[in-house]
Amino acid sequence: MIPTVIGRGHLIDTDRLSKEEMEELFGRAEYWRTHRQHWHRAYPGHFAANLFFEPSTRTRISFEVAEKKLGMEVLHLDGETSSVVKGESFYDTCRTLSSIGVDVAVVRHRGTGLLAEMAEKETGVTLINAGEGNGGHPTQALLDLFTLRRHFGTLAGLTVVIAGDLLHSRVARSNLWALSAFGARVILSGPDSMRDPSMEEFAPYLPFDEAIRQADAVMMLRVQLERHERELFTSAEDYLNRHGLTSDRLAIMPPHAIIMHPAPVNRGVEIESGLVEHPRSKIFEQMENGVWVRMAILERALQGRNN
Known part of the structure; x- marks a missing residue:
């Protein structure tokens, strides 16, 4: 039974x-x-x-x-x-x-x-x-939390950075509510043009390099071009250099910190292509979960x- x-x-x-x-x-x-x-x-x-x-x-x-x-x-x-x-x-x-x-x-x-x-x-x-x-x-947020819990054993006390296109992200909102319920600390980050003041009522906003130095997990958000009513950045290369997860930024993250992304991934925009399959990346594990x-x-x- x-x-x-x-x-x-x-x-x-x-x-x-x-x-x-x-x-x-x-x-x-x-x-x-x-x-x-x-x-x-x-x-x-x-x-x-x-x-x-x-x-x-x-x-x-x-x-x-x-x-x-x-x-x-x-x-x-x-x-x-x-x-x-x-x-x-x-x-x-x-x-x-x-x-x-x-x-x-x-x-x-x-x-x-x-x-x-x-x-x-x-x-x-x-x-x-x-x-x-x-x-x-909500189902994306729940699979994200399931992935975090399987990796770390607990959600309480974790610091999770949610970074990128906050203004247009449904994933960010659902994750913010769920992570907060378990006692995780959420930090928001992203371009000024993509900030969401309503989310910042519940979690602090920090510059990206400062935020990821404190992270147990960095959750990159897809740049949702289909929801943009105007041009919010000049080029993919510019976005990656200013706001994306690169090898140089991975080096300043804590050694135990993991990479997450709800996908689909814009390689070379919000994340350097080689980091998608990096050993610290949980992106494909998220999909399985x-x-x-x-x-x-x-x-x-x-x-x-x-x-």
Whole structure:
């Protein structure tokens, strides 16, 4: 018999999760990582719909792999194939999915606040936020914390530098809430043109070289060019020299400090290309851990429906 987790349904963002709920998810992620014999027979007959209205590789494929490892049936909708393009409201889309037997909807879209609104309306389908506008990306934050905890053994007391395009990053916000809940110290850094005053209400901002000297982990953020309404830097080389993680900057980090990045990586922009595969880089380990964490999140969603 597969041990169960107490489900609570929707996953909107990390600020709606308690420390205990996140710890429970990490425990289940570790379970799925180490108990391959229970894959494919855990949740047969359950349906997940992946609704991705923005481009995605890692998150979309990671969820699909997680769903199939759990034995779920997987459906795909995007901005071109969904009836949203015909004028259907997202509420009616969710009600339709629920009516035809879909249990969980994994959603990525450009807006902010829509999933919380739908969760309040109880459309009948359990919602998982796979990246919502500039708002939040809770599954990325949870896999980041899972990676940190597996490496360091604990999150309490760690200093994590989140650096780069803070203004347009949903990853940064979700990580800030989650890391703070575990007693980690967050330092923000990045170009002045990409600072976010709302985040600086909760964590200090420091110049990059000063910040990374104190870091246990440096989490570089992708420069989100698709969200920029104006030109915020002159060239890739200029950005890397001024604000990116280079070999020279790695040398001033504490010897034990690790490199993280939510990906996709703009090599030669926010991080020197050779550092992506550096022995201190956890970037590809983060991707692997994303499958186990998303299996735990899907399990939580399904059991939340049952409860």
